[in-house]
Amino acid sequence: MTETTEFEPNALVRINVEVNGRAVSEEVSTRLLLSDFLRHQLRLTGTHVGCEHGVCGACTVHIDGTPARSCLTLAVQVDGCSIRTVEGLANADGSLHPVQQAFKECHALQCGFCTPGFMMAVAGLLDERDDLRTAEDDSIREDIAGNVCRCTGYMNIVSAVRRAAELTNEKG
Amino acid sequence: MSTRQFGARVQRNEDDRLIRGKGRYVDDIPLEGALHGVFARSNVAHAKITRLDVSRAAALPGVLKVYTHEDLGSLDMKMPLLIPHPCITHGRTQYPLARDEVFYVGQAIAFVVAVDRYVAEDAALLIDVEYETLPVEIDLRRAAEPGAPLVHADVPGNIAANLVQESGDVASAFAKADHITSITVHCERSTAAPMECLATAARWDEVSGELTVWDGTQAPIGLRGALASLFDLDEHAVRVIAPDVGGGFGPKIHFPYANEVLVPLAAREFGRPVKWIEDRSENFVHMTHERLQIHDIELAATRDGIVLGLRDRFLHDTGAFIPYGIAVAQVASCQIAGPYRIPNILVEFSCVYTPTVPVTPYRGCGRPQANFAIERAMDQLADELGLDRFEIRRRNFIQPEEFPYTRPNLIFADGLPVTHDSGEYEQALRALMDALDVDAFKADQQAALEQGRYLGLGLSFYVEGTGLGPYEGGHVRVHPITGKVFVNTGLTTQGQGHATVFAQIVSDQLGVAVEDVIVVEGDTGVYDWGVGTFASRAAVVSGSAVHKAAVLARKQLIDAAANMLEANPDDIELSDGRAFVAGSGVDGVTLAEIATASNPLRYAFNKAAERATQFAPAARSDGPPLAEGAHPGIEATDYYAPPHATWAYGVHGAIVEVDPMTYGIKIHRYVCVHDCGNMINPMIVEGQIAGGVAQGMGGAFYEKLEYDEDGALRNASFMDFLIPYATEIPHVEMIHQETPSPLNPLGIKGVGEAGTIPVAQVIASAIEDALRPLEIAPIRKVPLSPSLLHSYVTEAGLRK
Structure with missing residues (x-):
């Protein structure tokens, strides 16, 4: 059998992306996942990979402002896009994003592995909904049901979503 | 004045790093030029390997080597049976890579090492394996019956171990009883599914001859011992580091997994770092499982519901091997x-x-199954005797004045008889009844039923032997330059907040801010006495050791400060990172100054150090710079070995509503009353419980590994194996009760596993209560899928 020599799995393509506000131009293999590109090529290891089949949400990043699974996206697909990862969540002066502040205050993380993806999903939610401060638990739970956390039992994450909305409101 | 940190809701020291994306999980460690490993695994359950050809894989560009068992040399040996016990008559463990036979789907057959993971995975697909399959029996009950296909040809009846323990005189108790209740319960096989799968990276340093292994383990010291033994290296030449670990929940206490052997081996052979990162589908068929047990339990009682005797015979599914001994079954039995x-x-x-x-x-670890068995049986006994479910429990509780309460000859996992040390069981039950307002609920239930709605109340009382020995150590040192306190234990942390709770303990003794206590664990290069993180033992055993070490360091600080301030040690107070004479209004000295002054110096490498050099007036004395028996600096190590386990307990209750058409279940309330002794940090305790309850909900409703009759795992992905999302977990109300353990200086009991234990019974009991009007058949099995519930109700209909 010689099928493995008939395609070029490692063919390289140049992509230009903006990552956390910084212009990046890199050659990537056509089959490289966005998660691997971020983690191993750019060494932004804050984005974690929990299932590699798009279910757990640990690898969530923002692509052009929208939360997306980086384990289901190829690096070549984001050519020309703007990517934001957990490393780009805090402000330039190092002060925490309301979601980060809220996760810490509410003890919404334990092992921390799902946390970056969870925070990116919640950051997206904050952009989308302005009623979170007073939202019922059930409605918040529906909106965060794209991410798995195995440590916290979600209770404190629900509180953190509400707290993040409060902090955003105070700032804004 | 410092406020006491023990008992305070202190925010976590570890969070800042983790929320900024600066965690250091194994796959985040930068290892320049690392090679990547991928395993080829068996896709049949039991077979002889008739042909194994790795030549196509090895020829793929980018592949450095494909290991099979033939390449392992002296490592081609059975892995250790970690916890031996005399009752294990047929202990079997596996080889790192299968030899001529495979015993389960997922067993490692070959290990590919390549320039990156993509190429390694391509190559693994090119490995040719031919099998001659052997018959299998997946069903636990049938596997234990005579004539079942054997997993190991030389293990008759598939029985690895058999243990009978008797406490008291059971035959007499049953002879005297007015009533005997007997039931059979069944808990399914599940998996912990930590968010970070297993991971190992290794680097072999040619210059120092040192092997460094980064591993997502709960037991780095044990793994270091295993690697030093397997590779025939001095202990100091092997350093195992468990960096940040993305959840553990038990299976990461086991070692050595095949990756923990193959990755270091390849790193040594190629003189380059090697990494292996398990993916999720692989995790399902590789990382160890638990939970499948079938209990036949009988209770012998008086007509007033006093239980005189208990007989339980159970089958424990240990899978194809028994590397961790009888731990799970023994814990269940106790x-x-x-x-x-x-x-x-x-x-x-x-x-x-x-x-x-x-x-x-x-x-x-066996407790959820045992809890399901005893509590289902207590519900049934109450039912048969016409007693209230709360009342029958109340009548049988060990009373506060009966502690310590020993069950002679029932030997626990620490080799000692079960001895419940303390508790207020009835008070906890009362707290639950008050919280749920049981009388009001009965009225609500009746009113709802009249509208065709089915409400039910369930409860479960659990006990948990926590804080197992043999021992742990704590090391405390005051950094002379910064005055911060450096603390080490032999544990690892997978999210439990050790860097905060141990810091709180030290803070109270040394008068430093919690954030100025740096806790480093999980690195044998830093501290290497101890056992590991399991059995809800970290706070109890290491917490006590850290406390004892901090008490010693406190005395050193006070003595040194008294000397420096020319004061009486009894008058010295430690607070805000300083030592001063109480009430003097004088600033005193900082911890950094004390630590520096306690270390006789030659070199004035900074301003503070000048005071400790040999010609400085403060350092002058007639004797040698260090008195006989003294040590430099402020530093102490101490150990804590518990006399036996300390027993935490609690009772959970829920009010649920069952939709009689869809069998959808809505949990209206979930209340948890628990007692883990004195709480170091209630915020962290609550987090442990909430997470435990969520995993318990998984076990109650969803989590079942579905093996087909050929032994293939049918739901090895997060698409098919259901774990709870936020929408599946109710709000959990918590009521804390604190009965200090008399066994350790801080009065702590463990809490890590508590939340998980009683949930399946709470749900089963509540659903049974709700569907009583439909005469539902008794619930004897979890997880409770809607279709299983439907069958319980249909079964009831058929019985009529």
Whole structure:
């Protein structure tokens, strides 16, 4: 059998992306996942990979402002896009994003592995909904049901979503 | 004045790093030029390997080597049976890579090392394996029956171990009883599914001859011992580091997994770092499982519901091997009588081989199954005797004045008889009844029923032997330059907040801010005495050791400060990072100054150090710079070895509503009353419980590994194996009760596993209560899928 020599799995393509506000131009293999590109090529290891089949949400990043699974996206697909990862969540002066502040205050993380993806999903939610401060638990739970956390039992994450909305409101 | 940190809701020291994306999990460690490993695994349950050809894989560009068992040299040996026990008559463990036979789907056959993971995975697909399959029996009950296909040809009846323990005189108790209740319960096989799968990276340093292994383990010191033994290296030449670990929940206490052997081996052979990162589908068929047990339990009682005797015979599925011994079954057997006095207990179990992934502890470790068995039986007994479910429990509780309460001859996992040390069981039950307002609920239930709605109340009382020995150590040192306190233990942390709770303990002794206490664990290069993180033991055992070490360091600080301030040690106070004479209004000295002054110096490398050099007036004395028996600096190590386990307990209750058409279940309230002794940090305790309850909900409703009759795992992905999302977990109300353990200086009991233990019974009991009007058949099995519930109701209909 010689099928493995008939395609070029490692063919390289140049992509230009903006990552956390910084212009990046890199050659990537056509089959490289966005998660691997971020983690191993750019060494932004804050984005974690929990299932590699798009279910757990640990690898969530923002692509052009929208939360997306980086384990289901190829690096070549984001050519020309703007990517934001957990490393780009805090402000330039190092002060925490309301979601980060809220996760810490509410003890919404334990092992921390799902946390970056969870925070990116919640950051997206904050952009989308302005009623979170007073939202019922059930409605918040529906909106965060794209991410798995195995440590916290979600209770404190629900509180953190509400707290993040409060902090955003105070700032804004 | 410093406020006491023990008991305070202190925010976590570890969070800042983790929320900024600066965690250091194994796959985040930068290892320049690392090679990547991928395993080829068996896709049949039991077979002889008739042909194994790795030549096509090895020829793929980018592949450095494909290991099979033939390449392992002296490592081609059976892995250790970690916890030996005399009752294990047929202990079998696996080889790192299968030799001529495979015993479960997922067993490692070959290990590919390549320039990156993509190429390694391509190559693994090119490995040719031919099998001659052998018959299998997946069903636990049938596997233990005569004539079942054997997992190991030389293990008759598939029985690895059999243990009978009797406490008291069970035959007499049953002879005297007015009433005997007997039921059979069944808990399914599950997996812990930590968010970070297993991971190993290794680097072999040619210059120092040192092997460094980064590994997502709960037991780095044990793994270091295993690697030093396997590779025949001095201990100091092997350093195992468990960096940040993305959840553990039990299976990461087991070692050595094949990756923990193959990755270091390849790193040594190629003189380059090697990494292996397990993916999720692989995790399902490789990382150890737990939970499948079938209990036949009988209670012998008086007509007033006093339980005189208990007989439990159970089968424990240990998978294809038994590397962790009988731990899970033994823990189940010792928790079988729950919080009840029951003076006569006979418990017998058999550990049965099945051609499936090996079994080691998963959060709860046999306790959820034991709890399901005893509490289902208590519900049934109450029902048969016409007693209230709360009342029958109340009548059987061990009373506060009866502690310590020993169950003679029932030997726990620490080799000692079960001895409940303390508790207020009835008070906890009362707190739950008040919280749920049981009388009001009965009225609500009736009113709802009249509208065709089915409400039910369930409860479960659990006990948990926590804080197992043998011992742990704590090391405390004051950094002379910064005055910060450096603390080490032999544990690892996978999210439990050790860097905060141990810091709180030290803060109280040394008068430093919690954030100025740096806790480093999980690195044998830093501290290497101890055992590991399991059995809800970290706070109890290491917490106590850290406390004892901090008390010693406190004395050193006070003595040194008294010397420096020319004061009486009794008048010295430690607060805000300083030592001063109480009430003097004088600033005193900082911890950094004390630590510096306590270390005789030659070199004035900074301003503070000048005071400790040999010609400085403060350092002058007639004797040698260090008095005989003294040590430099402020530093102490101490150990804590518990006399026996300390017993936490609690009772959970829920009010649920069952939709009689869809069998959808809505949990209206979930209340948890628990007692883990004195709480170091209630915020962290609540987090542990909430997470435990969520995993318990998984076990109650969803989590079942579905092996087909050929031994293939049918739901090895997060698409098919259901774990709870936020929408599946109710809000959990918590009521804390604190009965200090008399066994350790801080009065702590463990809490890590507590939340998980009682949930399945709470749900089963509540659903049964709700569907009583439909005459539902008794619930004897979890997880409770809607279709299983439907069958319970249909079964009831058929019985009529």
